Amino acid sequence: EDQVTQSPEALRLQEGESSSLNCSYTVSGLRGLFWYRQDPGKGPEFLFTLYSAGEEKEKERLKATLTKKESFLHITAPKPEDSATYLCAVQAESGGYNKLIFGAGTRLAVHP
Amino acid sequence: DSGVTQTPKHLITATGQRVTLRCSPRSGDLSVYWYQQSLDQGLQFLIQYYNGEERAKGNILERFSAQQFPDLHSELNLSSLELGDSALYFCASSARTGGGPYGYTFGSGTRLTVV
Numbered sequence: 547e548d549q550v551t552q553s554p555e556a557l558r559l560q561e562g563e564s565s566s567l568n569c570s571y572t573v574s575g576l577r578g579l580f581w582y583r584q585d586p587g588k589g590p591e592f593l594f595t596l597y598s599a600g601e602e603k604e605k606e607r608l609k610a611t612l613t614k615k616e617s618f619l620h621i622t623a624p625k626p627e628d629s630a631t632y633l634c635a636v637q638a639e640s641g642g643y644n645k646l647i648f649g650a651g652t653r654l655a656v657h658p
Numbered sequence: 659d660s661g662v663t664q665t666p667k668h669l670i671t672a673t674g675q676r677v678t679l680r681c682s683p684r685s686g687d688l689s690v691y692w693y694q695q696s697l698d699q700g701l702q703f704l705i706q707y708y709n710g711e712e713r714a715k716g717n718i719l720e721r722f723s724a725q726q727f728p729d730l731h732s733e734l735n736l737s738s739l740e741l742g743d744s745a746l747y748f749c750a751s752s753a754r755t756g757g758g759p760y761g762y763t764f765g766s767g768t769r770l771t772v773v
Contacts, residue, residue, distance in 0.1 A: 580761040589660065589748050589764030590701075633701070637757055644756020645714060650700035 569634030683751030
């Protein structure tokens, strides 16, 4: 069964304290992996797309990496405005068409 | 603005009532997806439409139904509402089934409160 698992469920960091969020997946045929940011009460916003193992994408303090079984979202020197829930989603083929499977998310809180 | 429009933004209604949530997808997108997100919970996939036809169903209750119209907007109908139906309901769209280079584009959601 296709599955996406994110860890940790919640993470508390001090401003400037770098860390990583994990997204592990088991799918029959990975078409792409997506990272989203969701602020409370708002819709998820697209961050990155990764397609193949070894690929990396960067945006400001965030860097996403991909291996054959997992993806990491590295946060370098985070600021309080980075506080949000980060969602991982995997695009997989099922029943002849593609679909996105979302993880439960990691709630990140960055304190000054 | 993501280009996906959801109305209303907030809805308060009583138990047993019926409500309709509306979604206009991003221009050019043929697929529409509905998700439910309860407090501090993940996104629960409800249903997907592609160009007017139902394409996939998730954990959608029998009290809930949806449709996509010829102009591609979609409506999610929730009936016999219960307190536990209180949640954020998100609509997302993509050009093709399963998402494009950005996955899905999400709207800002409708917050439903059942009292």
